Each structure stands twice: as C-alpha cells, then as structure tokens.
Amino acid sequence: MRSDDRTVTAWALAARGGDPAAVERFVRATRADVRRFVAHLTGEPQAADDLTQDTYLRALRSLPRFEGRSSARTWLLAIARRTVVDRYRLAACRRKLLDTDDWQSAAEKVQPGGLPGFEEGIALGELLDALPAERRDAFVLTTLVGLPYEEVAQLTGCLVGTVRSRVSRARGALIRQLGDAEHAARVPVGRAA
Structure with missing residues (x-):
C-alpha cells in the first residue's frame, strides 16, 4: 500500500x-x-x-x-x-573494456521469455521509448510512479499545466501506437490496409 x-x-x-x-x-x-x-x-x-x-x-x-x-x-x-x-x-x-551490446544480448538470451507480463513489459518499454523524453518522463512519473501532477511539475521544473499536457499527449500517442500495432497484427501478411 x-x-x-x-x-x-x-x-x-x-x-x-x-x-x-x-x-x-x-x-x-x-x-x-x-x-x-x-x-x-x-x-x-x-x-x-x-x-x-x-x-x-x-x-x-x-x-x-x-x-x-x-x-x-x-x-x-x-x-x-x-x-x-x-x-x-x-x-x-x-574506458570501455567490453562492448555493451555483446554482454547485454547474451544476458537477454538466457532470460526466460515466457513469464507472465514479460512480453507486455517489453512492448510497453518500446512504446515509451518512442515518446519524446519530456512526455515519457511526465507519463512515467504520474502514471507508473503515481506522483501528483504538482510534484512532477516541481521535480521537472515546469508548470502543472505543462505536465498535464505532456501526460495527455503521451497517453494519446500510446493509444494510437497500440491501435496501429493491433491493426497491423490483424492484417494478413501480403495485404495492405
């Protein structure tokens, strides 16, 4: 709680x-x-x-x-x-001693992928990564972390209205991206919408 x-x-x-x-x-x-x-x-x-x-x-x-x-x-x-x-x-x-991509891809290959929520978590991360940084931060802080808009405004150094706008635009973009992904999944291979 x-x-x-x-x-x-x-x-x-x-x-x-x-x-x-x-x-x-x-x-x-x-x-x-x-x-x-x-x-x-x-x-x-x-x-x-x-x-x-x-x-x-x-x-x-x-x-x-x-x-x-x-x-x-x-x-x-x-x-x-x-x-x-x-x-x-x-x-x-x-100085980098080992290329990050090598050890990161090796670690990802040995992690189980069939866990509940695993694929959804990856998909959400990819969708969030596609958002502009300001919108992504506002969305994560309010929706995932659960901070009030006023605290996010204070933390990020912008107005409360700006935080509300960023969160609203992030939600809209995420909904559009999810809709596009679902539509693409329903369209048979070889057919264009």
Whole structure:
C-alpha cells in the first residue's frame, strides 16, 4: 500500500531527527517508487538496485538538510535523478573494456521469455521509448510512479499545466501506437490496409 506524501514527509522529518524506525518506514514507503524511476531513466532494470541503493545513501546523508518545503518523495526522486546523471557522467569518463551490446544480448538470451507480463513489459518499454523524453518522463512519473501532477511539475521544473499536457499527449500517442500495432497484427501478411 502506498503511503500518502504527508506521512512520508513526516517520516523523513522524524528520521532527520534521528528516529531509526522513521528511517525504516521512510525507505519502505518510497523504495518501489525510486527503483521504478531509476529503472525508467536508465532503461536498465539490472542497474536499478544499485542506483536505488546509491540514491538512499545520498538521501540519508542529506537528510539533516531536508526541511520539508516539498514532499519527501519529490525530494528523493530529485536525488535519484541526480544519481542516475552522475552514473552516466562517470561511465562516460571510463574506458570501455567490453562492448555493451555483446554482454547485454547474451544476458537477454538466457532470460526466460515466457513469464507472465514479460512480453507486455517489453512492448510497453518500446512504446515509451518512442515518446519524446519530456512526455515519457511526465507519463512515467504520474502514471507508473503515481506522483501528483504538482510534484512532477516541481521535480521537472515546469508548470502543472505543462505536465498535464505532456501526460495527455503521451497517453494519446500510446493509444494510437497500440491501435496501429493491433491493426497491423490483424492484417494478413501480403495485404495492405
């Protein structure tokens, strides 16, 4: 069950004061959102656990400076975004020893594909990847992570109306893409619509 933002923020403020039980409740209440968000940003679910842990290490070190002016969830997702950006910057500076495509394709070949939801998850990821980044981020944060439009606006630095517009346009594009894919699946091979 998802905790409301006031409760999560209260836990963060109590954790800031040194309450270990509040720290645990804060982490439990936000962990799934942070993991889902970093997995979306990177497109690498296998890196999400490490990035989630790095996010919490940074957040817990910064907790004494958290003043509660925004919700703790928004504050935490901003830290998660910076953690991902820093990871990309660090990776860009390092020499690559092995081509990513080689190990990634090998890992994908050994993963089971018949699990429930596996193919749908891949299809959704492909559909989301086709969206412009601003629309995709707004859609993921509101629909998949479940943040209110106001928090997404604060997190992304734009107006609430802009977030609403981006989410609406993303939904429209996803619906059109799904309709096109279903239509293409119904048309027999060799016939054009």
